[in-house]
Amino acid sequence: MKKNNETVEGPDGLVYTARLPLSSATLNYLADLIRGHCKKIRSPWRALPAGKIAGIVLAVLRCDQRPGDLAGGNGIHRTTVSRWVREVVGLLAARAPRLDRALKKIARTGGGIVLLDGSLIRTRRRTGDANRKNYSGKSKCHGLLVIALTDDRGRLLWVSPARPGRTSEITACRHDHLTAHLRATGLGAIADLGFIGLDDNDDPDADPAVITGYKAARNRPLTPGQKLSNTVLAAVRAPVEHGFAHLKNWRVLTKLRADPKSATVLVRALLVLTNREIAR
Structure with missing residues (x-):
């Protein structure tokens, strides 16, 4: 039986070349990551070279290109592109910094504060129970809540697991034991008014782990x-908005079609790529 790997539009579809707004250092980093993974699992053969695979994956993540369109332009099947994207996203997510290690790194470099904020990543509307739990009454849309920490210059340090949109920011921070990690490293976090009440320390003489403004x-x-x-x-916490802006430059986050578990892996993978782009 002969396999049909042609695109839906037919074999005579047009192919064009587009430019990705990314550095060659990010492409080379991703290509080396793919080569190392193939060597580790003893699977040296791929339908395309590692550099070409890295470019295809970056096109999906940065520009939200359809895997079927990229597959047709490179002479491969759509499921192959989807499998490459899942594989590379998993490799990148495994290199995302953990909360305790990120805070200890800031403490070692002499930093005293981090910036704390939350953001909603919009998702497609679902039916039934999944529809209700992902709806955010604050933002009036369906999405997944992500908490992030940045340094005082707005560089992303850590992102939390993606949680349903109806989850409050304080509840998400308490699930991750954020204040306990901050006190363990001797750091403080500056947050907006949505985090008032997060720092519930009973000791009145202790320094606050989370600093917020005043609400009228x-x-x-x-x-x-x-x-x-x-x-x-x-003014001090303004750079945290730049950190989220850099993260949401990856257009695959424009409107996700994934569950919270898959979204967590994707966001952590994009965190690694974002830091690579900013570090250059």
């Missing part, structure tokens, strides 16, 4: 000093 109430307006404090903290 209906019968208790902010004082001039509190307003000034909020302004200063907002």
